[in-house]
Structure formats: C-alpha cells, structure tokens
Amino acid sequence: MGLSLDAAGLAMVTAIFVLAGVVKGVLGMGMPTILLALLTATLGLPVAMALMLVPTVVTNLWQALRGGHLLALCRRLWPFLLTASLAVWPGVWVLASVDARWLSLLLGGLLMLYAVMNLRRRSLRLVGNPVQACVTGALNGVLTGMTGSSVFPGVPYLQAIGLPRDALVQAMGLLFSLSTLSLALALNERALLSAELLGGSLVAVVPAFIGMGLGQWWRRRLSEARFRQVFLVGLLVLGAYLCLLSLLRPSMG
Template identity: 25%
Template sequence: MVEAMLVTMVAFLLGGILKGAIGAGTPVVVIPIMSIYFDVPYAVAAFALPALASNIWQGWQYRGSISDTGFVVRLAGAAGAGAFVGTLLLAALPAETLSIIVALLALFYVAFRLMKPDWALDYGLARAIAAPAGFAAGILQGAAGISAPISVTYLHAIHMPRERFIATISTLFASMAIVQLPSLAGVGIMSWEIFLISIVACIPLFLGMPIGAALVRRTGAKVFDRMIMALLFVIAIMLIAESV
C-alpha cells in the first residue's frame, strides 16, 4: 500500500508537470499508473477533485485568452452531460474491461499524435460540432477517466494559440469534474478514503504545474510531449498485460 501511494503521488507530480507544460494530459498519465495498483473506478474517483481544482486554477489564469465564449459554453456544457453518462457506465462495467479501455485509449492517443501531428480542423466545422464533441469527450472522461483521444485531439486540431488552448481545455475539464464529483458519490464509487487521497494528491499536482511551465520554456513542448508519449506507451502495455 505504501508503494502504491508513493507511485500515485509521483504520477500526480508527472501529470502536473505535463499540465503545466501543455495545459492537458494529466489523466492520461495518472489514470493508467494508478490502475496498475488500483482498479479504474478508484483511479477515476481519486483524480476528480485534483482535476477540478487544477483546471479551475489554470482556467482562471488564462481566462483572458478566451475569445469565443459561445463555443466554449457549448463544448463545456455538453461535456458535463457526457461525464454524467460516463460515470453511470463506470459503475456498471467490469474492472478488467475498464483497464483495457484505458490502455487502448492511451495507445490510440499516442498513435494518433504520432501519425497526424499536423492534422487540422476548420474552425467553422469545429464550432458546429462543439456539442457532440464535448458530449463524447465527457462520456470517455466519466467512464475511463481519459478524454484526451477526443478532447485534446479535437482542440489541438483547431490550432489555437497555447494560451487560448489552455483556457478552453481547462474550462472543458473543469465542467466534467464538477459533474463527476457528485456523480461518483451518488453511484457509490467515491468514498471518504478516496476523497482524502485526492486531497493529498493535489499537492504534487500543483507542485508539478510550475515545473512543467518552466521546462517547456527551456526544452520546447514537442520534446517534452514525445517523452510523455513514450511513458504512456509503456504504461498501456503494462495495463493490457495485467488485464488479460
């Protein structure tokens, strides 16, 4: 148990560094690592509070960079609704199935980023599909704790400036976490033990965020991003091996 907690805190530190660098990606690191020691519902519940706190904080920092409020409201609102549906799926699906889903999502995210690094989405089309994209991302976030294959890919394809991307995706993640927290408690997944762990996990997460912001200024986002994707690939393979 001590080893599991130490590794969990390291995972949140790494997730915080990634979030500070690019504004997203924390659950793609934290959920698979935690799932090696705990089941996916436990990992998703432990991540909900740190997700809410960090995204509110980062979203507030970059609030002045949001230029299309209507787009963000539709995206975030639909994502919150999707997170509720996803939480119901989280409570219903077997733990092994969820672990494999998490691993496959991580692998898909890595593969897509490597194969289509410059894929672009017309902004007019992106605005038109904001609600369905947000809803789908919310379902993934609620059911598996990882929405990056949809949320990050969708917003990255619009080619927003870094500050606007961070402001938008932080609002999206915060809306999902607001719905997740009471929903997880309502379906009996969130316990006081998990809630206390999630409070402690906020410490390494917030410590990691300024480190990531400083690192990306020195190394560049691309180099840092490739290192994280290599880590995700290894974690995903470990999860699949544990589940089969």
C-alpha cells in the same frame, strides 16, 4: 473503500502526483492519464479514480482561469463544453456494464494515430461550428465517463480549430475541470467515493501543484514550435501508455 498506506507507499503515491503535475505543467494535460495508469497498478481503479479527483479539478481550474482568454473561450466553446460535461453521465452508466480496458485500448490507439499524423504535418483543421462542437463534445464526455480520461477527441478538436498555445492550454483547463467535476458527481452517484478517499485526494493537491509549477517553469522556456513537438510526443506517449496498461490490466467489468 478505504485507504491504508505505509511510509513507502505514501512516498510512492506522493512521487506519482508530483510526476503527474510536471506532465500537466508542461503539456497542459495528462494528469488523470498518468495518475490512473500508475495508481491503478498499486491501489486499484476505484481508489485511483477517487484520489485523482481533487488535484485534477483544482489544477485544471487554476489552468482555466489563467491566460486572459477565459471569456472569449467560453463564448466560442460553450456548446462543446456543455455537451462534454453532460455526456460524462451516460459514460459512467455504461462503465458499470462494459469492460473499460478495451475502450482504453481504443482511446490510446486514437491518441497515437492523431499524434503521428500531426508529427508528419498532416494536421486536421476544423471551423468549430455547433454541429462539430456538440458531436465532439458528446463523444469526449462518454469516453471520459468510461475511461476517466478527457483527452480524446476533445484535445485534438481544440487544436484543430486553430487555438494558439496559451489559449489552447487554457481551453484544455476548462474542458478537464468541467469534465472531472461531472465525473466526480457521477461516481458519487455510484457510491464509489468515501470521505477518507476524498480527504486523501485533498491532501494530494500539494504534491500535484509542486509538480505543476516545475512543469510550467519548463514550458515557459519552450518556443511555439518546440511546444508543439513536445505536446504531440506527449500525446503519443500517453496513447502508448494507455494501450500497454489496457493490455496488461485484468478485466474490470
């Protein structure tokens, strides 16, 4: 696979990475979903998945290492994070023989349902025991491998175990960085990466970080209650976006 863009195409791709970075900075998530949705429409799914890898990994590692909760989160979440990372591989294997747009439609619908329930104050609460952690992590990993999105059910699970805002954002960084690293290795095994695409993905880190900085500046000005509202509305919009593009996208397998 190669990557050939004129000036207009380059400007458009740069703007997409800035936008995805802004969403990431505000919500602590959403970069892969935005990138896959917008880049797939113009460059195709394999190229989109390859281009998103480096900015997604780097920004999520940055997010995971900031906040002061790293050791405590690793001790608490390691069964969930481990199973979520390992389960990406069978998800990618299934992707080779399943039309992923229908799974993306299901994923979008579940995100919308979860957001609506929480906006109506019907919040899910879990204790986060090892069984819940491993089952949720395994499902999250399989869906990551099949759709490229690591949001569901991982993010609702992290919110359901009662993590406060800063710890929640840092925990999402851990989940997304480990999941994306596993996804990169699994895609490479399937020969879906090239040196040219990885080079383009590396360059894309710059606009992604610019957007992320703008988003974090905005998030610091939100109260806890307002952040929760923006977070849930963001989930609702991302879910609707996934559903719409899944219905419009031609068959992928």
